[in-house]
Amino acid sequence: MSFKKKGFQVSFSWLxxxxxxxxxxxxxxxxxxxxxxxxxxxxxxxxxKEIEILLNPLETGFEEKSSTTMTTATDTRIYNHCYTFGxxxxxxxxxxxxxxxxxxxxxxEIKFQNKYxxxxxxxxxKNFYLFSQKFEYPFKVADLIILLSPxxxxxxxxxxxxxxxxxxxxxxxxxxxxxxxxxxxxCFDSGSNCDIKVNMFSETVEKNEEKLYxxxxxxxxxxxxxxxxxxxxxxxxxxxxxELSELYLKKAVLVKQDGCxxxxxxxxxxxxxxxxxxxxxxxxxxxxxFMIELKDKNDLSICRLW
Amino acid sequence: MVNKKAQLKIQQMAFMLIAVTLxxxxxxxxxxxxxxxxxxxxxxxxxxxxxxxxxxxxxxSPEFSCGEAFYSGKTNCVDEAKILALKNKKEYFxxxxxxxxxxxxxxxxPEKKSIVIYEDNSQSKKYNSNFVNLCKKQVDSxxxxxxxxxxxxxxxxxxxxxx
Numbered sequence: 001m002s003f004k005k006k007g008f009q010v011s012f013s014w015l016x017x018x019x020x021x022x023x024x025x026x027x028x029x030x031x032x033x034x035x036x037x038x039x040x041x042x043x044x045x046x047x048x049k050e051i052e053i054l055l056n057p058l059e060t061g062f063e064e065k066s067s068t069t070m071t072t073a074t075d076t077r078i079y080n081h082c083y084t085f086g087x088x089x090x091x092x093x094x095x096x097x098x099x100x101x102x103x104x105x106x107x108x109e110i111k112f113q114n115k116y117x118x119x120x121x122x123x124x125x126k127n128f129y130l131f132s133q134k135f136e137y138p139f140k141v142a143d144l145i146i147l148l149s150p151x152x153x154x155x156x157x158x159x160x161x162x163x164x165x166x167x168x169x170x171x172x173x174x175x176x177x178x179x180x181x182x183x184x185x186x187c188f189d190s191g192s193n194c195d196i197k198v199n200m201f202s203e204t205v206e207k208n209e210e211k212l213y214x215x216x217x218x219x220x221x222x223x224x225x226x227x228x229x230x231x232x233x234x235x236x237x238x239x240x241x242x243e244l245s246e247l248y249l250k251k252a253v254l255v256k257q258d259g260c261x262x263x264x265x266x267x268x269x270x271x272x273x274x275x276x277x278x279x280x281x282x283x284x285x286x287x288x289x290f291m292i293e294l295k296d297k298n299d300l301s302i303c304r305l306w
Numbered sequence: 307m308v309n310k311k312a313q314l315k316i317q318q319m320a321f322m323l324i325a326v327t328l329x330x331x332x333x334x335x336x337x338x339x340x341x342x343x344x345x346x347x348x349x350x351x352x353x354x355x356x357x358x359x360x361x362x363x364x365x366x367s368p369e370f371s372c373g374e375a376f377y378s379g380k381t382n383c384v385d386e387a388k389i390l391a392l393k394n395k396k397e398y399f400x401x402x403x404x405x406x407x408x409x410x411x412x413x414x415x416p417e418k419k420s421i422v423i424y425e426d427n428s429q430s431k432k433y434n435s436n437f438v439n440l441c442k443k444q445v446d447s448x449x450x451x452x453x454x455x456x457x458x459x460x461x462x463x464x465x466x467x468x469x
Contacts, residue, residue, distance in 0.1 A: 012312055012315060012316070013315050013319060016315075016316070016319045017319070020319070020322075020323050020326075024326060024327075024330075027330070028330075031334065042345070046348065046352070049352050049356075050352070052356070053352065053355050053356050053359050056356075056359035056360060056362070056363055057359065057362065057363070086401055087397040087398075087400070087401055088397075088401060088403060112405055113401060113402075113403050113405075114367075114403055114404055114405070139368060139373065140368040140371070140373060141368060142368070243395070243397055243398070244368055244369070246395065247369060247388065247391050247392060247395055248391075250391035250394065250395070251385070251387045251388050251391045253391075254387045254390055254391060255387050255443055258442075258443060258444060258445060259445035259449070260443045260445055260451050302451050303443055303451060304374065304375045305375060306368075306373040306374065306375055
């Protein structure tokens with residue numbers, strides 16, 4: 001009995017070529033995946049920087065309030081970060097975009113100090129609403145930027161006259177009538193089934209069982225932003241108010257040398273200290289009186305500082 | 307004899323593999339070089355756009371603007387006393403508050419004078435400028451306070467990355 005062994009013979013060069021081919025192919029796939037992910041990281045980072053640049057013209061100058069829309073090429077997620085360290089704190093922006101139905105990892109964080117963006121921590125959409133407003137306390141401190149996602153509708157109920165006057169510049173998703181059933185209900189002073197309660201007398205906004213205090217122009221910022229973002233940005237605003245108070249004190253000295261006394265040095269020094277020690281929005285209750293006093297004194301001066 | 311032939315083939319294949327890998331590395335380096343120069347170019351464009359955008363709003367920012375301290379020339383009006391005070395406020399420049407490489411004011415008329423508010427130590431800068439009113443309070447011999455405004459140029463520089 002004999003067995004004939006039949007084998008499949010592969011020459012060495014074929015075997016080597018197959019192994020080398022597989023190696024090169026995998027290397028190419030790995031590099032392509034890396035390049036694509038790097039590219040999406042680059043696009044996300046560039047978009048974040050471009051958003052920062054786009055926000056510049058929004059800062060109103062002499063206009064009280066203005067609004068506009070911002071459209072991105074694909075569905076975009078904007079991460080709003082706020083930090084309070086240093087003399088002015090920092091505003092951070094990170095962007096992630098949807099490609100092939102999947103969210104990319106967020107790009108590098110773009111940080112800047114001279115802007116104050118009030119929003120939720122993550123805002124998602126393609127067409128974003130931007131609402132900007134001047135913030136004076138008692139001198140102009142900054143322009144506030146309120147960033148809203150089109151996916152959330154807000155319904156203002158029993159809005160007071162002051163709010164109704166601003167309705168012309170409200171973004172499209174802020175409604176006073178014909179609200180949808182899933183809209184966020186914002187009740188002014190009274191109302192039922194409210195998601196957000198605004199008390200115009202005590203200047204407070206209640207949401208998610210937390211109370212935020214506001215000062216006049218910060219009303220919309222308190223309504224539309226997350227509690228943490230609001231508290232952080234307000235603290236940053238007060239840091240800048242403190243630095244500006246010191247700048248006005250230096251200006252007062254220079255103006256006095258030219259023979260023009262503004263007479264607000266005492267109040268300004270006190271205001272600089274109070275704003276520097278600002279801890280949370282609750283401090284507005286103490287600060288308000290000093291702010292009004294300072295404003296009145298400057299308004300009456302022949303050599304007004306601001 | 308067979309052994310020698312196989313060894314030769316291994317050598318041939320090894321050289322081929324090294325050559326192919328080297329080729330891919332070179333192509334990769336070439337592509338990376340082009341991409342990096344593109345990135346730097348894009349970074350420069352973004353820096354420049356940013357400085358232009360800042361220039362347009364700087365004159366109206368609270369650290370520069372006249373506000374309601376003067377009775378005329380509200381838009382694009384820079385308060386001279388404020389900028390002289392700002393020059394000595396290192397807090398703004400330690401953290402580069404506006405994110406620019408330099409800020410300067412050049413008086414044009416009636417007198418010519420330059421006030422450098424801030425300048426970092428970067429080698430290459432690109433300047434953009436805008437015309438502004440430069441105002442200050444003055445007191446005449448009778449003790450009356452009046453506003454003195456001059457024409458000036460506000461210059462803002464962005465950092466230039468070397469390509």
